[in-house]
Amino acid sequence: MEITVNRDVFLKSLGHAYGIIEKKSTLPILSNILIEAKESKIKITATDLDIIYSEVFPAQELKTEGSTTTSASILYDILRKLEPNSKVDLSLQSPNKLKLESGNSKFNLLCMPSDNFPISEENFEQESFEVPSQKLMKLLSKAKISISTDETRHYLNGIFFHKTNLENKIFLTGVATDSHRLSSSSLEIEKNIVFEPIILPKKTIFQLISLMEQSSAKIKISNNKSKVKFVMNSGILISKVIDGRFPDYSKVVPKDNNKTLQIKLSDFKTSIERVTTVSADKKEGLKMAIKKDSLQLSVNSPNSGEGVENIPANFNSEDMSISFNSRYLIDITSQIENEKIIMSLKEPGSPVLIKDLSDKLSFHVVMPMKIWFFAKN
Numbered sequence: 001m002e003i004t005v006n007r008d009v010f011l012k013s014l015g016h017a018y019g020i021i022e023k024k025s026t027l028p029i030l031s032n033i034l035i036e037a038k039e040s041k042i043k044i045t046a047t048d049l050d051i052i053y054s055e056v057f058p059a060q061e062l063k064t065e066g067s068t069t070t071s072a073s074i075l076y077d078i079l080r081k082l083e084p085n086s087k088v089d090l091s092l093q094s095p096n097k098l099k100l101e102s103g104n105s106k107f108n109l110l111c112m113p114s115d116n117f118p119i120s121e122e123n124f125e126q127e128s129f130e131v132p133s134q135k136l137m138k139l140l141s142k143a144k145i146s147i148s149t150d151e152t153r154h155y156l157n158g159i160f161f162h163k164t165n166l167e168n169k170i171f172l173t174g175v176a177t178d179s180h181r182l183s184s185s186s187l188e189i190e191k192n193i194v195f196e197p198i199i200l201p202k203k204t205i206f207q208l209i210s211l212m213e214q215s216s217a218k219i220k221i222s223n224n225k226s227k228v229k230f231v232m233n234s235g236i237l238i239s240k241v242i243d244g245r246f247p248d249y250s251k252v253v254p255k256d257n258n259k260t261l262q263i264k265l266s267d268f269k270t271s272i273e274r275v276t277t278v279s280a281d282k283k284e285g286l287k288m289a290i291k292k293d294s295l296q297l298s299v300n301s302p303n304s305g306e307g308v309e310n311i312p313a314n315f316n317s318e319d320m321s322i323s324f325n326s327r328y329l330i331d332i333t334s335q336i337e338n339e340k341i342i343m344s345l346k347e348p349g350s351p352v353l354i355k356d357l358s359d360k361l362s363f364h365v366v367m368p369m370k371i372w373f374f375a376k377n
Helices: 007-018 072-081 133-144 151-156 202-212 265-278 326-333
Strands: 002-006 032-038 041-047 051-058 061-064 066-071 087-094 097-102 105-112 129-132 158-166 169-177 181-189 198-201 218-223 227-232 235-240 259-264 285-290 294-301 305-312 320-325 340-345 352-356 359-366
Touching: 002 007, 007 041, 007 051, 007 072, 007 087, 032 061, 032 072, 051 202, 066 072, 072 105, 129 133, 129 181, 133 158, 133 169, 133 181, 133 202, 133 218, 133 359, 158 202, 181 326, 198 202, 198 235, 202 227, 202 235, 259 265, 259 305, 265 285, 265 294, 265 305, 265 326, 265 340, 285 326, 320 326, 326 359
Parallel strands: none
Antiparallel strands: 002 061, 002 087, 032 041, 032 066, 041 051, 051 235, 066 105, 087 097, 097 105, 129 218, 158 169, 158 198, 169 181, 181 359, 218 227, 227 235, 259 340, 285 294, 285 320, 294 305, 340 352, 352 359
């Protein structure tokens, strides 16, 4: 293999794949990137055995076709430190040595044969469908804040991806819950689309968001029973899905919360951040004393003190008090687009529905302190 590539193009593609690679893998080859040169194009591939990502970009010059694998972290670090827009020459000297030259810099990198790299062909029989990348990124970003970190209930360690039907329209919906809170977001899709429900793992979600932050193109999605495929620009991501059954979340979404609290988002967000300063881990209860035209937020920490603040609000019911994990509210406020946050309440011990007037296809549900949605087995 003997090729010349543009440093910036190579670095950008490698950066897309870099997040998948395990830095301390028990299989050494999983720390490597697969490089394949064929027909004036370069294809790089990374995998951790659960996710595989490949991307194709043009070579400036391809003298000899071939393939190899080398350390992704070392290659990434070298490219990052080379001069911008410089030429990079790669030549395979032997099955175990890859020569890299750029300007006055020369490196001999250890490599492993590409035959040892664990890739397999996947058959996705279902037809793919397209969604705008920015809409999918927004859906994932809004739902992911409620993903559980409890590995004993692995089926909650991701986003439940499925089709929903509302007012004769079909949506792709993502839902996540950790039993204390739930987040849901949707985007409209065509009615004839076939898509089996899946649970998308957390690592895959963060990798997708990272890729979509740099793209405005549409993404093609297809899946089978065990894996899901995303095709974007010149990259393809294939991921295993979580094997498990997601709980019937519709049972915990409040249907008759008729007490409405409206607050200016910026006031609510900054006030929470200020009063929780006395709470070291942000997990101590945030008490909300709600009145007709005001909201008092307070935190009382036995280890560090008390914080209290009053802000304007609009409440259509009798005075009431309710407490939450402040971190949950901070996470939700980070995803609200409107200048106001709308909270629908019932009783102090009942779940609260939080909506965004600027995004009617998304909502959040939060339980007061010490109450769970789905009891542990």
